Amino acid sequence: MILTATVMAVRLWDSPVINYAIAVFIVVALVYLAVLQFWVLLRTRKHLSEMKSAYTEIDIQRSELQVRNKDLTDSLNYARRIQAALLPAEHHIRRIFQDYFIYYRPKHIVSGDFYWFSERDNKYFIAAADCTGHGVPGALMSMIGLELIQKIINELKVDDSDQVLLTMNRELESAFFKEESGKAIIKDGIEMSICIIDKKTRLMEFSGAFLPVYIVRDDKLFEIKGDKKNVVQSFAMVSFNRSTFTLEEGDLLYLFSDGYADQFGGPENKKFMYRRLRHILLTISKYPLADQQRILDETIESWMAGHDQIDDMMILGVKPF
Template identity: 35%
Template sequence: METKYETEKKEKENIILKKNKEKQEITIQKQKIAGFSILIFLILAIIIAIWFFKLKRKQEKANKSLQEKNIKIKKQRNEIQKNHRKITDSINYASRIQNALLPNENDFKENLKKHFIFYKPKNIVSGDFYYFKKIDEYIIIAAADCTGHGVPGAFVSMLGIAFLNEIIRKKEIKTAAEVLEELRIYVKTSLKQKGENYDETKDGMDIAMCVINEKTNILQFAGAYNSLYLVRDNELKIIKATRNPIGIFLKEKPFVNNIIQLNKNDKLYMFSDGYIDQFGGKKGRKFQTRNFNKLILKISNENFSEQKQILEKTIERWKNGIEQNDDILIIGIGI
């Protein structure tokens, strides 16, 4: 009996020991899992920390590079602005020179009681110019459109004004056509236009020139592409120009000298192509010669200051927000 009791006791102890051992093994297993989890977490934390560190370094490097580029861009922008100011100042100075070469408004007022000048450069300086000179009983007026606009056109325009001043003083030059013939020679010579090379400059100008004898009211007109409009008795007459420019041309023709007896209340109009060629309207098209002719005839009975205002307002409405695409020049004269 005692032996059986001890045997049962030992078995119970063994079972308890086994259960304790299993519990220990489970505890150890849990500790191992916990240890591995902590290790994996630490490894991941280290990897993430390294990644963040490298990302931060990369970001700092990118920021530094961006700062350097911004400094460089700012420096370049300041340099560009500085150069732009210099160029603009130079062009403004060139504009003052060009305006000084243009006729004084008082010359027109003293010699032409009825007139207007609508002069609107596309840029600061213009490729269009107008000319006025009084010699004895002759009044000489011209409206010219030089190749290009802006600075290139302005250079040619200043040449044209200087050349005309020299040509007009020559006593052997007696007609408007002779003035244009001489002007063509001057331009071709100064710009070295010989027609020998394809690459040589083709610069020049289109011009309308009027010479009015105050005593007889006889008008001489000669034109290089630019015609003259005469409004008489509510009718528009076009005195056509010679289809040749002032400058080198493949088939040069002599300029025609038109002689017209002017009557009281006649109106003369000279102009460049800037107004006619202005884009605008609902469809963004050119103003066109047909519309310009109708407009001139319509406004011709208004006083000349009113005519100028109508021309200005009409082209502004026509542009409809479109940028001016060329220099504009229109001269109106009443007899």
């Protein structure tokens, strides 16, 4: 029986019908595989074409962004040159003070901080200001501030420190207040400190809008604080206090914006703070002013240690006598 079944199976496989069916199956399978491979190839080519188009579009957009970024950077660099031209020139400052430094570090290319040095009628004028914001908005405000302080001191010949701030406030009110709406179109303000020093008596007048002045004498630091109000913070009737301090030979004055003290960094990512700023200024006050500027830069660089700069920085150091 087993032998008979085996013989029948062999004959069945030798049947032309079975062979034909097998051949048809193989052909169909091969055709299916070929079609499937062709379909996969088409899908792959389509996907590659889409990716190539996408990459081409990305390259085009990247090129456009690079052009726009270059145009923006070029514009900002030109704005920086304009801003630098408005600030007192170094040769002008050297005619007034032989011993000074200016640590000036914008957050972006242009700065919302500005400073002013001038001499008139036997008096020295030193000012430091911090406009609200940084970058382009702060820089535009600082250019307005520079033009106004030049006008107030040199043209209007205002000699009292509190009146300089008050006049600045009125001039900004005139520029930003619109009668039709009855509202100010700009509500941002300027933090500012100003010292006016009589060359003969060495009496210094100081007024500040938030910003103070530090005076170092005989390894001691004295602080005269500013009022807790901005210039142009309010267009209502405002006033500023005026303090006096008699300077001596070798006294050092430090005026600054809040950017240095507010910078985050250190091992715990905290603000530098005014306490540290007072300590470092008192510590380095015995060094030449050029070295003081370098130490201030190295100190804040070490403090930041990978953290982004959050605001414009400015510190002025002056030895009037």
